[in-house]
Amino acid sequence: MKLKLLFAILIAATSIMSAQDDNVDMLMFDPVYNSYSQKVVSTVILEDGKVVKGFRDDVDRKKGQIYYVKLKDSVTGEKVDFYADDIKEMYLYPGGIEKFGKSSQQMFDMRRWGSRDLQSDLIDQGFIFFKKQLVSLKNKKDERELLMQLINPRFSSVIEVYGDPFAKKTTSLGMGGFNVAGGLAKSYYFKKGDKIFWLEKKNLEDYYEMLFGDNAAFMSKYPKKETKWKMLGEYVFMYTKMSTE
Numbered sequence: 564m565k566l567k568l569l570f571a572i573l574i575a576a577t578s579i580m581s582a583q584d585d586n587v588d589m590l591m592f593d594p595v596y597n598s599y600s601q602k603v604v605s606t607v608i609l610e611d612g613k614v615v616k617g618f619r620d621d622v623d624r625k626k627g628q629i630y631y632v633k634l635k636d637s638v639t640g641e642k643v644d645f646y647a648d649d650i651k652e653m654y655l656y657p658g659g660i661e662k663f664g665k666s667s668q669q670m671f672d673m674r675r676w677g678s679r680d681l682q683s684d685l686i687d688q689g690f691i692f693f694k695k696q697l698v699s700l701k702n703k704k705d706e707r708e709l710l711m712q713l714i715n716p717r718f719s720s721v722i723e724v725y726g727d728p729f730a731k732k733t734t735s736l737g738m739g740g741f742n743v744a745g746g747l748a749k750s751y752y753f754k755k756g757d758k759i760f761w762l763e764k765k766n767l768e769d770y771y772e773m774l775f776g777d778n779a780a781f782m783s784k785y786p787k788k789e790t791k792w793k794m795l796g797e798y799v800f801m802y803t804k805m806s807t808e
Contacts, residue, residue, distance in 0.1 A: 591715040591796030595726030595748065596691050597627075600658035604637050606685060607645060608652040613624070615643065619655055626700045627728030628709040629653075629693065632661040646707045647695055654683075692716050697726065698752065702761045711752060715796070721803045722774065725752035727761070748794055764792045775801070781805050 566645070599619050607615045617634030620642055624630065630647045686692055694708040700707075703709050711725040730748035749764040755774060771787045783800050790798070 582803040590665040597656040598658040603656035606654040654685045
């Protein structure tokens with residue numbers, strides 16, 4: 564059993580590194596995680612500013628996005644429940660096979676970025692960052708408050724990009740019910756100003772001007788008709804850089 568697990572880990576790690584070489588631009592976004600460690604202390608920041616630390620005991624979702632969290636106090640062992648409307652921000656650590664992708668992703672980020680918009684020691688340590696958002700899932704459902712994973716914390720000052728846990732992939736390596744390596748997600752949630760919306764690969768040109776149309780220099784460098792989905796990470800990074808310099 565242990566040999567099978569080790570073999571699976573090696574395959575996943577190799578595939579992740581291969582995927583980074585092939586899809587380097589999209590990997591400017593952090594991976595979207597679906598499992599979280601119960602052995603590393605999580606941090607929850609409530610709307611009133613109170614900071615709560617404890618081990619992740621339970622996580623419930625609506626259409627993949629988190630709406631409920633239960634923590635086990637790291638000192639007393641007491642279990643405490645939180646709903647998304649009580650939480651402002653949250654830091655969880657990746658668990659299971661998915662955590663192996665985080666270390667390779669961090670090495671890439673360290674090479675790529677000289678600075679980051681969101682300063683946090685927890686992010687530097689490999690924690691996943693969540694923010695509460697009022698969102699209509701897939702632009703179809705009634706708006707609800709959910710905790711969504713911010714996947715561009717290092718360049719999120721103008722456009723915030725959130726992971727879609729149910730996003731279809733171009734290709735992927737599936738293990739334990741999750742896609743852990745390979746492939747490009749075909750959808751994300753974007754927030755610019757007060758507007759948050761779901762964006763699919765097939766609709767990138769339709770949203771191009773909403774995202775980038777107020778920066779003529781950017782549009783000249785990256786014309787609408789030449790947009791490529793795999794370059795989306797670079798587009799968001801360069802637009803942010805060109806808009807804030």
